[in-house]
Amino acid sequence: MDVVQINLPLPILSEGWAAEKDFQPIGHLSRAIDRNIEPVGPHFLAHARRKRHKRTFSEDDRIQAQANVKKVEDDDAGEISEPEDPLMLQREAKDWKGQDHYAVLGISRYRWRATEDQIKRAHRKKVLKHHPDKKAAAGGTEDDQFFKCIQKATEVLLDPVKRRQFDSVDEAADVEPPTKKETQKGNFYKLWGKVFEAEGRFSNKQPVPKLGNEKSPKEEVEAFYNFWYNFDSWRTFEYLDEDVPDDNENRDQKRHVERKNANARRKKKTEDTTRLRKLVDEALSLDPRIKIFQQEERNRKNKRRNEKEAEQKRLAEEAAKAKEEEARLQAEKEASEKANKEANKKAKEAAKNAAKKNKRVVRGAVKDANYFHAAGDAPAAQIDKALNDVDLIITKIDNEELATLTGKLNGKKDAGEIKQIFQDEVARLVGAGKLKEGEAQSLS
Amino acid sequence: MSEQQAPAERVAIGISFGNSYSSIAFTSGEGKAEVIANEDGDRQIPSMLSYVEGEELHGQQAKAQLVRNPRNTVAYFRDFIGQEFKSIDPTPAHQSAHPAQHDSTIAFNIRDTEEDKQNAVSISDITARHLKRLRTSASDYLGKDVNAAVITVPTNFSDAQKEALVKSAKEAGLEVLQLISEPVSAVLAYDARPEAKLADKIVVVADLGGTRSDIAVIASRGGIYTILATHHDYEVSGFQLDQVLMDYFAKEFLKKNKSAGDPRENERALAKLKLESEAVKKSLSIGTTANFSVESLVNGIDFQATINRTRYELLANKQIGAFVRLVTHAVEKADLDPLDISEVILAGGNAHTPKIASAIGNAFPESTQVIAPTTFPKAINPSELPVRGAAIQASLIQEFELEDIQQSTHPMVTVTPHLSHAVGVLCISDDESRGVFHAIVDAETPLPVRRTAIIATPKEGGDVLIKLAEGARHIKVTKPEPKPKQEKSKSDSDDDSDDDSEEEEEELREKTWKIGKVLSEAALRGVKKGAKVEVQINIGADLSVNAIFREQGGKGGVRGILQASAQAPNGSA
């Protein structure tokens, strides 16, 4: 054997790597597969020499050795063994269009699902059985009609174009949709799943989505129905064509038949599209998931509505509460305002009274000060003047100042002292610009 | 004559015994296989016998009798050997003597003596007579009495069929040293050539015969062959190609001779049509045109026509496609990808057809070598492949006692555990996600096995890590990036030839590896700058691994042993 040359470099040993004698076992090889090697060629001879060691093997050894050997030859037997309908065996090859090609080959349970390999093997089996020579041998006639049917069936089924034409009209592969009643009594998914699986054979797009079951999520179910509402079908109907006359004699007739066929195909195709559409409509209307989805949708809507209503109610209640609160606050406010007012009034009254009293005190003080007359009884003019001036002062000051002034004057009997207090007040008022210099003549 | 020969007295040949043709070959003293021509000068000898007034005609002479004497001509019978009547397909024998039930076996009712009466001649007798004629031809050529043979058989020949064949051979005076399978024999024919190199490879042998096609996918590991998958088809065959030409010429004939009958509906005309169509088909394998010429095809009308190869290839387009599918289907059955196939060896007569070889080539990547006369200059004549292998095998074993041969081909010897995954090393990085796996022993290698690899080291040398692991072949598919549409100038836009350049680009498919189970780590320290590392892996039948790692040319090194795991070494999984 040639040495394997590997030009990619080995990795550098990472630091710290260590193992006993620099070798670290880690795993085991995966299971081996027992196969027969071919006892041919010089290298096998060497192998045999090594393996035999001059031993002799028996029949038992053979059986044991072969027990687990991987098989490489297909089993020719088995698989296809459908009973043959005696009526079918009497078919005439010329009526091949009307024959069920799958049944003829004994693969009617596979139909459009049959692989090329299955068809070929089925064909061979049928040939082995129905070859005319065998019938003759069995004492029958040399009738080769059914044999020809077999050949025709194989020809059709092994030609992809012809097979599609036949599959298009292979009614035995159709699965009739269940009625409403049947659907309601049975299992929707089982009943309709089969229908859609059968219809799916015509799809240009593969794989075809499956109907699914009650657990399928909404998106899948929607995708499923979308697929079927946009179905892209290869189904054609030329298999049902009327035979076009073969001879070149009657060209008009030929063209007429061809046109008729074309129209018929178109019509059937349209009908088929409509049929499928109806079928999908029907399934959709019976699909319990759709109802559940709708119910869920309704529930969601209801929930949303209920929530909205509750919210509104809550808002209304809140508004009402707020209003009440507002009213209460308003009432309180009014009450307190009223109380304030009254208190104010009282205070004002009290102030008024106090002012009255104070004014009396002030005016009394003027009297006590002998109307600012130096000595003896004050002349009337002086009295007027003094009283006018004091009133002038009183009009120029507020109640508080009045109270202050009153406080200063309280208990004072000395005329000079009193006059001084008044003079100070005048001076204060002149200072504040409330009186003019010399306006209070008697106190200037 | 039917006794066992002592090895010393043996004269052994190789025989390929087909439904359509048989061949005989012997291996010369220099170990070179030579195909023997019979007395008619044919190396492809039709497997046919015909009886005329008690005289037995064989080969090409018998074949010529298909026109005049079809009922007493036996043809296409190889597959009937050792079978019950109910399990044979008599179709190939339509235009010759029909097989019939005879006791528990099959016979042909033919007039094989001078007497004017039909005899039921059993399939085993017919086979014996055919083999005897082959033996005689070989003996005449070699000047020695041939008395032993290795005979090729299809991979799906049953034990009953093999037994019957050995028995008939014995009656013909031939001791069957061994029956070997046709596709393996074809591989051996190539591997036995002096220039052949021993390599691990997967080979597909497509044997495209007259009445059936047989495909085998074979793992070739150090000169040991294991069949991984087979596929047989009894419809896609040379007969179908003949039929294409028969239909063509029949229609041509009818066009020119409107009032004459359809040659396909008259037995004799049909036979002539068929013989000549096959001849035309063979001519078209070499020439680009061929002549069809039959005297008195129907109603005494002679017919001549020509056909060119292109026309033929167009007519046979569908059938050629079917041949290709057989081959790709077999690869699928072996769970392999076309990228796994190193060689496709085309064998059988129809492998001469150029279009079949090129069409099969197109179904495989460039890394696959299709070996047929038109694709590979050094191809061996595909019709001779099985017989050459048989002759080589005969020369290898003729010195052994028959008992010895039987013991050596016993399942105790042939049933062998095969690696389920490739075993190799990690390069560049020891990180399994970044390292690059390189196989040293391929999957499907029979055990025990020893392989050696020489591996590069980092530029500066130093300490290196050798990590052994299993690898699984992975096909990486890269979709082509959609090419931005090239702006076309207006003057170009109605130029048809431009369209060809816009063929849709194919996705890129590559064979890569996925790193599987890690088996072991080993360190080699102080590797010299520029040195290489040698790794030798020995795997036992019990799945134990014994590895030696050393600097190339250096001494010592590191040795490691992986014990067989507790699980059983084999499994039918």
Ligand SMILES: Nc1ncnc2c1ncn2[C@@H]1O[C@H](COP(=O)(O)OP(=O)(O)O)[C@@H](O)[C@H]1O
């Ligand atoms: N040169 C050729 N070109 C094309 N076809 C050929 C050639 N030689 C033989 N054949 C065809 O190959 C078939 C026979 O192939 P062979 O391997 O001998 O078959 P079998 O295994 O049936 O005996 C026939 O169909 C024959 O016509």
